[in-house]
Amino acid sequence: MPTLEPPKTAAAVIIGNELLSGKTEDGNLAILARTLRQLGVQLRRVVMVLDEVETIAREVRELSRTHDHLFTSGGVGPTHDDVTIEAVARAFGVRVVMSPEMEAMLRAHYGEKCTDGHLRMALVPEGAALETTVQVRWPTIRMQNTWLMPGIPEVFRMKIPVIAAKLGHDQAFVSRAVYTAMDEGVLKPLLDAVVDEFRDVDVGSYPKWMDASYKTKLTFDGRDEARVQAAVDAFLARLPAGEPLRVE
Protein backbone atom coordinates (compact mmCIF):
# COMPACT_ATOMS: atom_id res chain seq x y z
CA MET A 1 0.00 0.00 0.00
CA PRO A 2 2.36 2.76 -1.08
CA THR A 3 0.86 6.13 -0.26
CA LEU A 4 3.39 8.36 -2.03
CA GLU A 5 4.25 9.02 -5.65
CA PRO A 6 7.52 7.39 -6.71
CA PRO A 7 10.50 9.60 -5.92
CA LYS A 8 12.29 11.78 -8.46
CA THR A 9 15.37 10.05 -9.79
CA ALA A 10 18.97 11.14 -10.20
CA ALA A 11 22.23 9.89 -11.67
CA ALA A 12 25.82 11.09 -11.41
CA VAL A 13 28.85 11.03 -13.69
CA ILE A 14 32.08 11.21 -11.71
CA ILE A 15 34.92 12.26 -13.99
CA GLY A 16 38.67 11.93 -13.64
CA ASN A 17 41.61 9.71 -14.59
CA GLU A 18 42.95 10.19 -11.05
CA LEU A 19 39.93 8.36 -9.60
CA LEU A 20 40.17 5.33 -11.87
CA SER A 21 43.89 5.04 -11.28
CA GLY A 22 43.31 4.96 -7.53
CA LYS A 23 45.55 7.98 -6.98
CA THR A 24 42.65 9.94 -5.54
CA GLU A 25 39.58 8.66 -3.72
CA ASP A 26 36.32 10.30 -4.67
CA GLY A 27 34.86 12.26 -1.78
CA ASN A 28 31.93 13.86 -3.58
CA LEU A 29 29.58 10.97 -4.21
CA ALA A 30 28.67 10.29 -0.58
CA ILE A 31 27.87 13.97 0.04
CA LEU A 32 25.71 14.15 -3.07
CA ALA A 33 23.96 10.87 -2.17
CA ARG A 34 23.11 12.03 1.35
CA THR A 35 21.92 15.41 0.09
CA LEU A 36 19.62 13.87 -2.50
CA ARG A 37 18.22 11.48 0.07
CA GLN A 38 17.31 14.35 2.36
CA LEU A 39 15.61 16.02 -0.61
CA GLY A 40 13.61 12.85 -1.27
CA VAL A 41 15.41 12.15 -4.58
CA GLN A 42 16.55 8.59 -5.39
CA LEU A 43 20.09 8.36 -6.72
CA ARG A 44 19.86 5.33 -9.01
CA ARG A 45 23.13 5.20 -10.88
CA VAL A 46 26.69 6.51 -10.71
CA VAL A 47 29.23 6.15 -13.49
CA MET A 48 32.92 6.89 -13.07
CA VAL A 49 34.74 7.61 -16.32
CA LEU A 50 38.06 8.88 -17.68
CA ASP A 51 38.70 12.41 -18.99
CA GLU A 52 37.41 11.52 -22.47
CA VAL A 53 35.02 13.94 -24.20
CA GLU A 54 33.06 11.39 -26.17
CA THR A 55 32.72 8.96 -23.24
CA ILE A 56 31.38 11.71 -20.98
CA ALA A 57 29.08 13.07 -23.71
CA ARG A 58 27.55 9.61 -24.25
CA GLU A 59 26.87 9.19 -20.52
CA VAL A 60 25.37 12.66 -20.15
CA ARG A 61 23.14 12.18 -23.20
CA GLU A 62 21.84 8.86 -21.89
CA LEU A 63 21.51 9.65 -18.19
CA SER A 64 20.00 13.13 -18.58
CA ARG A 65 17.21 11.54 -20.61
CA THR A 66 16.53 8.66 -18.24
CA HIS A 67 16.65 10.50 -14.89
CA ASP A 68 15.01 13.62 -13.49
CA HIS A 69 18.33 15.11 -12.42
CA LEU A 70 21.92 14.49 -13.47
CA PHE A 71 25.08 15.67 -11.73
CA THR A 72 28.59 15.67 -13.13
CA SER A 73 31.61 16.00 -10.86
CA GLY A 74 34.99 17.13 -12.18
CA GLY A 75 36.59 18.37 -15.38
CA VAL A 76 35.44 22.00 -15.25
CA GLY A 77 38.81 23.77 -14.98
CA PRO A 78 40.85 25.42 -17.74
CA THR A 79 43.42 22.72 -18.59
CA HIS A 80 43.55 20.07 -21.35
CA ASP A 81 42.14 17.37 -19.01
CA ASP A 82 39.02 19.45 -18.27
CA VAL A 83 36.59 18.34 -20.94
CA THR A 84 33.23 18.27 -19.17
CA ILE A 85 31.89 21.57 -20.60
CA GLU A 86 32.63 20.39 -24.15
CA ALA A 87 31.14 16.96 -23.40
CA VAL A 88 27.90 18.36 -21.95
CA ALA A 89 27.57 20.72 -24.91
CA ARG A 90 27.93 17.74 -27.29
CA ALA A 91 25.41 15.74 -25.28
CA PHE A 92 22.82 18.50 -25.67
CA GLY A 93 23.80 19.33 -29.25
CA VAL A 94 24.84 22.93 -28.53
CA ARG A 95 28.03 24.98 -28.92
CA VAL A 96 30.44 26.03 -26.19
CA VAL A 97 30.21 29.81 -25.70
CA MET A 98 31.78 32.43 -23.44
CA SER A 99 29.43 33.56 -20.68
CA PRO A 100 29.68 37.38 -20.45
CA GLU A 101 28.63 37.22 -16.81
CA MET A 102 31.33 34.74 -15.85
CA GLU A 103 33.93 36.53 -17.99
CA ALA A 104 33.24 39.73 -16.07
CA MET A 105 33.57 37.92 -12.75
CA LEU A 106 36.87 36.33 -13.79
CA ARG A 107 38.29 39.65 -15.05
CA ALA A 108 37.27 41.33 -11.78
CA HIS A 109 38.88 38.51 -9.78
CA TYR A 110 42.20 38.24 -11.63
CA GLY A 111 42.55 41.90 -12.65
CA GLU A 112 45.59 42.60 -14.80
CA LYS A 113 46.91 39.06 -14.32
CA CYS A 114 43.92 37.54 -16.12
CA THR A 115 45.07 35.19 -18.88
CA ASP A 116 43.30 33.39 -21.72
CA GLY A 117 43.67 30.32 -19.55
CA HIS A 118 41.69 31.93 -16.74
CA LEU A 119 38.98 33.04 -19.16
CA ARG A 120 38.43 29.44 -20.26
CA MET A 121 36.59 29.09 -16.95
CA ALA A 122 33.88 31.35 -18.44
CA LEU A 123 33.05 28.79 -21.13
CA VAL A 124 29.61 27.17 -20.84
CA PRO A 125 27.29 25.06 -23.01
CA GLU A 126 25.11 27.49 -24.97
CA GLY A 127 21.82 28.01 -23.17
CA ALA A 128 23.14 26.95 -19.77
CA ALA A 129 21.76 28.60 -16.63
CA LEU A 130 24.09 30.04 -13.98
CA GLU A 131 22.69 29.09 -10.61
CA THR A 132 23.53 31.03 -7.47
CA THR A 133 22.16 31.70 -4.02
CA VAL A 134 22.74 34.70 -1.77
CA GLN A 135 25.33 32.66 0.15
CA VAL A 136 26.95 30.95 -2.86
CA ARG A 137 27.56 33.68 -5.41
CA TRP A 138 30.04 31.95 -7.73
CA PRO A 139 27.73 30.39 -10.34
CA THR A 140 27.07 26.68 -10.71
CA ILE A 141 26.47 25.75 -14.34
CA ARG A 142 23.22 23.93 -15.04
CA MET A 143 22.35 22.68 -18.53
CA GLN A 144 18.67 21.81 -18.42
CA ASN A 145 18.50 19.00 -15.81
CA THR A 146 22.28 18.53 -15.70
CA TRP A 147 24.35 20.20 -12.99
CA LEU A 148 28.07 20.66 -13.65
CA MET A 149 29.78 20.37 -10.30
CA PRO A 150 33.50 20.87 -9.67
CA GLY A 151 35.67 17.91 -8.75
CA ILE A 152 37.59 19.61 -5.94
CA PRO A 153 35.84 18.32 -2.80
CA GLU A 154 35.96 21.64 -0.90
CA VAL A 155 34.32 23.45 -3.82
CA PHE A 156 31.86 20.64 -4.47
CA ARG A 157 30.73 20.90 -0.85
CA MET A 158 30.31 24.69 -1.11
CA LYS A 159 27.86 24.21 -3.97
CA ILE A 160 25.64 21.63 -2.29
CA PRO A 161 23.37 24.33 -0.77
CA VAL A 162 22.68 25.63 -4.29
CA ILE A 163 21.37 22.22 -5.34
CA ALA A 164 19.28 21.94 -2.18
CA ALA A 165 17.81 25.41 -2.75
CA LYS A 166 16.98 24.88 -6.43
CA LEU A 167 15.71 21.31 -6.38
CA GLY A 168 13.37 21.94 -3.46
CA HIS A 169 12.42 19.47 -0.75
CA ASP A 170 10.27 16.45 -1.42
CA GLN A 171 9.35 13.91 1.23
CA ALA A 172 12.72 12.78 2.64
CA PHE A 173 13.68 9.13 3.00
CA VAL A 174 13.58 7.71 6.52
CA SER A 175 15.74 4.86 7.69
CA ARG A 176 15.66 2.41 10.61
CA ALA A 177 18.32 -0.11 11.55
CA VAL A 178 18.05 -3.30 13.58
CA TYR A 179 21.18 -5.04 14.90
CA THR A 180 21.16 -8.77 15.58
CA ALA A 181 23.54 -11.55 16.64
CA MET A 182 22.02 -13.83 13.98
CA ASP A 183 23.77 -14.61 10.71
CA GLU A 184 22.24 -14.06 7.28
CA GLY A 185 21.70 -17.76 6.65
CA VAL A 186 19.42 -17.95 9.68
CA LEU A 187 17.78 -14.58 9.07
CA LYS A 188 16.86 -15.25 5.45
CA PRO A 189 13.38 -16.84 5.92
CA LEU A 190 12.40 -14.11 8.43
CA LEU A 191 13.51 -11.36 6.07
CA ASP A 192 11.82 -12.93 3.05
CA ALA A 193 8.46 -12.81 4.82
CA VAL A 194 8.87 -9.09 5.61
CA VAL A 195 10.15 -8.25 2.12
CA ASP A 196 7.13 -10.01 0.57
CA GLU A 197 4.70 -8.09 2.76
CA PHE A 198 6.38 -4.66 2.45
CA ARG A 199 7.25 -4.25 -1.23
CA ASP A 200 7.41 -0.45 -0.83
CA VAL A 201 10.06 -0.63 1.92
CA ASP A 202 13.68 -1.19 0.96
CA VAL A 203 15.07 -3.89 3.27
CA GLY A 204 18.83 -4.32 3.42
CA SER A 205 20.96 -6.93 5.18
CA TYR A 206 24.60 -6.18 6.02
CA PRO A 207 26.75 -8.78 7.76
CA LYS A 208 29.58 -7.44 9.85
CA TRP A 209 32.93 -9.14 9.65
CA MET A 210 35.03 -9.49 12.77
CA ASP A 211 32.93 -7.31 15.07
CA ALA A 212 31.99 -8.63 18.50
CA SER A 213 29.09 -6.22 18.98
CA TYR A 214 26.70 -7.64 16.36
CA LYS A 215 26.56 -10.05 13.40
CA THR A 216 24.05 -8.59 10.95
CA LYS A 217 22.56 -5.12 10.53
CA LEU A 218 19.13 -4.93 8.91
CA THR A 219 17.98 -1.65 7.40
CA PHE A 220 14.46 -0.51 6.53
CA ASP A 221 14.15 2.52 4.24
CA GLY A 222 11.37 4.41 2.56
CA ARG A 223 9.65 7.75 2.29
CA ASP A 224 6.51 6.65 4.12
CA GLU A 225 7.54 6.63 7.76
CA ALA A 226 4.52 4.63 8.93
CA ARG A 227 5.22 1.86 6.42
CA VAL A 228 8.90 1.75 7.37
CA GLN A 229 7.97 1.44 11.04
CA ALA A 230 5.41 -1.25 10.26
CA ALA A 231 8.06 -3.26 8.41
CA VAL A 232 10.44 -2.95 11.36
CA ASP A 233 7.70 -4.06 13.74
CA ALA A 234 6.81 -7.02 11.53
CA PHE A 235 10.46 -8.08 11.49
CA LEU A 236 10.92 -7.64 15.25
CA ALA A 237 7.83 -9.77 15.89
CA ARG A 238 9.52 -12.66 14.08
CA LEU A 239 12.77 -12.56 16.05
CA PRO A 240 13.52 -15.17 18.76
CA ALA A 241 13.97 -14.32 22.44
CA GLY A 242 17.03 -12.23 23.23
CA GLU A 243 16.86 -10.41 19.88
CA PRO A 244 17.34 -7.77 18.61
CA LEU A 245 20.50 -6.38 20.15
CA ARG A 246 19.30 -2.86 19.40
CA VAL A 247 17.13 -0.71 17.12
CA GLU A 248 18.13 2.69 15.75
Place this chain on the structure above:
Amino acid sequence: MPTLEPPKTAAAVIIGNELLSGKTEDGNLAILARTLRQLGVQLRRVVMVLDEVETIAREVRELSRTHDHLFTSGGVGPTHDDVTIEAVARAFGVRVVMSPEMEAMLRAHYGEKCTDGHLRMALVPEGAALETTVQVRWPTIRMQNTWLMPGIPEVFRMKIPVIAAKLGHDQAFVSRAVYTAMDEGVLKPLLDAVVDEFRDVDVGSYPKWMDASYKTKLTFDGRDEARVQAAVDAFLARLPAGEPLRVE
Protein backbone atom coordinates in the same frame (compact mmCIF):
# COMPACT_ATOMS: atom_id res chain seq x y z
CA MET B 1 56.80 6.94 -29.74
CA PRO B 2 54.97 4.50 -27.50
CA THR B 3 57.13 1.41 -27.04
CA LEU B 4 54.59 -0.79 -25.25
CA GLU B 5 51.42 -2.54 -26.30
CA PRO B 6 48.28 -0.83 -24.98
CA PRO B 7 47.41 -2.04 -21.48
CA LYS B 8 44.75 -4.62 -20.73
CA THR B 9 41.50 -2.95 -19.71
CA ALA B 10 39.15 -3.46 -16.81
CA ALA B 11 35.77 -2.27 -15.55
CA ALA B 12 33.95 -2.64 -12.25
CA VAL B 13 30.32 -2.86 -11.18
CA ILE B 14 29.85 -1.76 -7.58
CA ILE B 15 26.53 -3.04 -6.27
CA GLY B 16 24.43 -1.90 -3.35
CA ASN B 17 21.47 0.28 -2.40
CA GLU B 18 23.40 1.35 0.69
CA LEU B 19 26.08 3.03 -1.48
CA LEU B 20 23.65 5.03 -3.62
CA SER B 21 21.74 6.17 -0.55
CA GLY B 22 24.94 7.49 1.00
CA LYS B 23 24.50 5.31 4.09
CA THR B 24 27.77 3.51 3.35
CA GLU B 25 30.82 4.80 1.52
CA ASP B 26 32.43 2.37 -0.89
CA GLY B 27 35.88 1.36 0.24
CA ASN B 28 36.61 -1.29 -2.37
CA LEU B 29 37.08 0.73 -5.53
CA ALA B 30 40.29 2.49 -4.52
CA ILE B 31 41.91 -0.82 -3.49
CA LEU B 32 40.93 -2.48 -6.74
CA ALA B 33 42.11 0.53 -8.76
CA ARG B 34 45.54 0.58 -7.11
CA THR B 35 45.92 -3.17 -7.47
CA LEU B 36 45.10 -3.11 -11.18
CA ARG B 37 47.51 -0.24 -11.72
CA GLN B 38 50.34 -2.21 -10.14
CA LEU B 39 49.42 -5.10 -12.44
CA GLY B 40 49.60 -2.78 -15.47
CA VAL B 41 45.83 -3.01 -16.13
CA GLN B 42 43.89 0.16 -16.97
CA LEU B 43 40.61 0.52 -15.06
CA ARG B 44 38.47 2.42 -17.55
CA ARG B 45 34.98 2.47 -16.12
CA VAL B 46 33.14 1.97 -12.84
CA VAL B 47 29.38 1.75 -12.53
CA MET B 48 27.54 1.87 -9.23
CA VAL B 49 24.05 0.37 -9.32
CA LEU B 50 21.17 -0.69 -7.08
CA ASP B 51 20.40 -4.29 -6.03
CA GLU B 52 18.39 -4.94 -9.20
CA VAL B 53 18.99 -8.20 -11.09
CA GLU B 54 18.25 -6.91 -14.56
CA THR B 55 20.28 -3.70 -14.10
CA ILE B 56 23.31 -5.66 -12.93
CA ALA B 57 22.89 -8.28 -15.67
CA ARG B 58 22.83 -5.56 -18.36
CA GLU B 59 26.01 -3.97 -17.02
CA VAL B 60 27.84 -7.29 -16.72
CA ARG B 61 26.82 -8.33 -20.23
CA GLU B 62 28.04 -5.04 -21.71
CA LEU B 63 31.20 -4.50 -19.68
CA SER B 64 32.45 -8.11 -19.80
CA ARG B 65 32.35 -7.87 -23.60
CA THR B 66 34.09 -4.51 -23.87
CA HIS B 67 36.88 -4.99 -21.31
CA ASP B 68 39.53 -7.63 -20.71
CA HIS B 69 38.54 -8.03 -17.05
CA LEU B 70 35.40 -7.19 -15.10
CA PHE B 71 34.98 -7.08 -11.34
CA THR B 72 31.74 -6.96 -9.42
CA SER B 73 31.64 -5.92 -5.77
CA GLY B 74 28.73 -6.81 -3.51
CA GLY B 75 25.53 -8.82 -3.56
CA VAL B 76 27.00 -12.31 -3.09
CA GLY B 77 25.42 -13.25 0.26
CA PRO B 78 22.33 -15.39 0.92
CA THR B 79 19.61 -12.76 1.47
CA HIS B 80 16.96 -11.29 -0.87
CA ASP B 81 19.10 -8.23 -1.64
CA ASP B 82 22.00 -10.42 -2.86
CA VAL B 83 21.28 -10.79 -6.56
CA THR B 84 24.71 -10.70 -8.19
CA ILE B 85 25.03 -14.47 -8.81
CA GLU B 86 21.66 -14.52 -10.57
CA ALA B 87 22.54 -11.36 -12.53
CA VAL B 88 25.91 -12.70 -13.72
CA ALA B 89 24.28 -15.99 -14.73
CA ARG B 90 21.71 -14.05 -16.78
CA ALA B 91 24.46 -11.94 -18.35
CA PHE B 92 26.26 -15.07 -19.55
CA GLY B 93 23.08 -16.94 -20.43
CA VAL B 94 23.62 -19.78 -17.98
CA ARG B 95 21.71 -21.25 -15.01
CA VAL B 96 22.47 -20.80 -11.32
CA VAL B 97 23.66 -24.12 -9.89
CA MET B 98 24.86 -25.43 -6.55
CA SER B 99 28.63 -25.92 -6.45
CA PRO B 100 29.31 -29.28 -4.76
CA GLU B 101 32.72 -28.00 -3.67
CA MET B 102 31.32 -24.92 -1.96
CA GLU B 103 28.40 -26.85 -0.51
CA ALA B 104 30.87 -29.23 1.16
CA MET B 105 32.87 -26.31 2.55
CA LEU B 106 29.73 -24.66 3.93
CA ARG B 107 28.50 -27.90 5.52
CA ALA B 108 31.92 -28.42 7.11
CA HIS B 109 31.93 -24.84 8.40
CA TYR B 110 28.40 -24.68 9.84
CA GLY B 111 28.07 -28.34 10.85
CA GLU B 112 24.68 -29.22 12.27
CA LYS B 113 23.59 -25.57 12.28
CA CYS B 114 23.82 -25.36 8.47
CA THR B 115 20.56 -23.98 7.02
CA ASP B 116 19.18 -23.66 3.50
CA GLY B 117 20.08 -19.99 3.85
CA HIS B 118 23.72 -20.84 4.43
CA LEU B 119 23.75 -23.20 1.46
CA ARG B 120 22.63 -20.38 -0.82
CA MET B 121 26.24 -19.21 -0.59
CA ALA B 122 27.18 -22.32 -2.63
CA LEU B 123 25.18 -21.06 -5.63
CA VAL B 124 27.26 -20.08 -8.67
CA PRO B 125 26.66 -19.33 -12.36
CA GLU B 126 26.96 -22.66 -14.21
CA GLY B 127 30.48 -23.06 -15.58
CA ALA B 128 32.06 -20.64 -13.10
CA ALA B 129 35.61 -21.28 -11.87
CA LEU B 130 36.43 -21.24 -8.16
CA GLU B 131 39.71 -19.40 -7.75
CA THR B 132 41.92 -19.92 -4.73
CA THR B 133 45.52 -19.54 -3.68
CA VAL B 134 47.41 -21.37 -0.96
CA GLN B 135 46.89 -18.33 1.31
CA VAL B 136 43.27 -17.56 0.35
CA ARG B 137 41.45 -20.88 0.39
CA TRP B 138 37.84 -19.71 0.43
CA PRO B 139 36.99 -19.61 -3.29
CA THR B 140 36.47 -16.46 -5.31
CA ILE B 141 33.91 -17.02 -8.07
CA ARG B 142 35.08 -16.18 -11.61
CA MET B 143 32.72 -16.44 -14.57
CA GLN B 144 34.94 -16.24 -17.64
CA ASN B 145 36.54 -12.77 -17.36
CA THR B 146 34.20 -11.62 -14.58
CA TRP B 147 35.28 -11.82 -10.95
CA LEU B 148 32.54 -11.80 -8.30
CA MET B 149 33.98 -10.04 -5.30
CA PRO B 150 32.23 -9.62 -1.94
CA GLY B 151 31.07 -6.17 -0.86
CA ILE B 152 32.31 -6.38 2.74
CA PRO B 153 35.56 -4.38 2.63
CA GLU B 154 37.52 -6.72 4.92
CA VAL B 155 36.64 -9.73 2.77
CA PHE B 156 37.18 -7.83 -0.48
CA ARG B 157 40.69 -6.98 0.70
CA MET B 158 41.41 -10.60 1.60
CA LYS B 159 40.67 -11.65 -1.97
CA ILE B 160 42.88 -9.07 -3.69
CA PRO B 161 45.94 -11.40 -3.63
CA VAL B 162 43.92 -13.98 -5.59
CA ILE B 163 43.33 -11.44 -8.37
CA ALA B 164 46.97 -10.45 -8.37
CA ALA B 165 48.08 -14.09 -8.56
CA LYS B 166 45.69 -15.08 -11.36
CA LEU B 167 45.89 -11.98 -13.58
CA GLY B 168 49.69 -11.94 -13.55
CA HIS B 169 51.88 -8.89 -13.70
CA ASP B 170 52.18 -6.74 -16.79
CA GLN B 171 54.34 -3.61 -16.98
CA ALA B 172 53.08 -1.50 -14.06
CA PHE B 173 52.13 2.15 -14.44
CA VAL B 174 54.62 4.69 -13.13
CA SER B 175 53.66 8.12 -11.86
CA ARG B 176 55.49 11.37 -11.23
CA ALA B 177 54.13 14.50 -9.58
CA VAL B 178 55.29 18.11 -9.83
CA TYR B 179 54.04 20.73 -7.36
CA THR B 180 53.92 24.40 -8.34
CA ALA B 181 52.74 27.74 -6.95
CA MET B 182 51.27 28.63 -10.36
CA ASP B 183 47.55 28.48 -11.08
CA GLU B 184 45.99 26.49 -13.91
CA GLY B 185 45.19 29.57 -15.98
CA VAL B 186 48.89 30.40 -16.15
CA LEU B 187 50.03 26.79 -16.52
CA LYS B 188 47.72 25.96 -19.40
CA PRO B 189 49.96 26.94 -22.38
CA LEU B 190 52.98 25.18 -20.82
CA LEU B 191 50.96 22.03 -20.24
CA ASP B 192 49.44 22.08 -23.71
CA ALA B 193 52.90 22.00 -25.27
CA VAL B 194 53.91 18.95 -23.21
CA VAL B 195 50.60 17.16 -23.81
CA ASP B 196 51.00 17.69 -27.57
CA GLU B 197 54.50 16.27 -27.57
CA PHE B 198 53.81 13.31 -25.23
CA ARG B 199 50.56 11.77 -26.40
CA ASP B 200 51.43 8.49 -24.69
CA VAL B 201 51.85 10.10 -21.26
CA ASP B 202 48.75 10.90 -19.23
CA VAL B 203 49.18 14.44 -17.90
CA GLY B 204 46.88 15.57 -15.11
CA SER B 205 46.44 18.97 -13.47
CA TYR B 206 44.94 19.22 -9.96
CA PRO B 207 44.47 22.61 -8.33
CA LYS B 208 44.55 22.64 -4.55
CA TRP B 209 42.00 24.69 -2.72
CA MET B 210 43.01 26.52 0.44
CA ASP B 211 46.45 24.97 0.87
CA ALA B 212 49.40 27.21 1.53
CA SER B 213 52.02 24.68 0.44
CA TYR B 214 51.26 24.62 -3.31
CA LYS B 215 48.68 25.74 -5.85
CA THR B 216 48.63 23.09 -8.58
CA LYS B 217 49.85 19.50 -8.70
CA LEU B 218 50.78 18.13 -12.12
CA THR B 219 50.90 14.38 -12.63
CA PHE B 220 52.63 12.39 -15.37
CA ASP B 221 51.61 8.75 -15.77
CA GLY B 222 52.39 5.93 -18.13
CA ARG B 223 53.85 2.46 -18.39
CA ASP B 224 56.99 3.57 -20.20
CA GLU B 225 59.11 5.06 -17.46
CA ALA B 226 61.54 6.77 -19.83
CA ARG B 227 58.71 8.54 -21.65
CA VAL B 228 57.13 9.64 -18.36
CA GLN B 229 60.45 11.05 -17.19
CA ALA B 230 60.99 12.80 -20.54
CA ALA B 231 57.57 14.46 -20.23
CA VAL B 232 58.39 15.64 -16.70
CA ASP B 233 61.72 17.02 -17.92
CA ALA B 234 60.06 18.80 -20.86
CA PHE B 235 57.57 20.39 -18.46
CA LEU B 236 60.21 21.41 -15.93
CA ALA B 237 62.27 23.04 -18.70
CA ARG B 238 59.32 25.35 -19.42
CA LEU B 239 58.83 26.55 -15.84
CA PRO B 240 59.96 30.02 -14.75
CA ALA B 241 62.63 30.65 -12.11
CA GLY B 242 61.70 29.55 -8.58
CA GLU B 243 59.58 26.65 -9.89
CA PRO B 244 58.78 23.86 -9.27
CA LEU B 245 58.23 23.71 -5.53
CA ARG B 246 59.02 19.99 -5.57
CA VAL B 247 59.02 16.84 -7.68
CA GLU B 248 57.94 13.41 -6.44
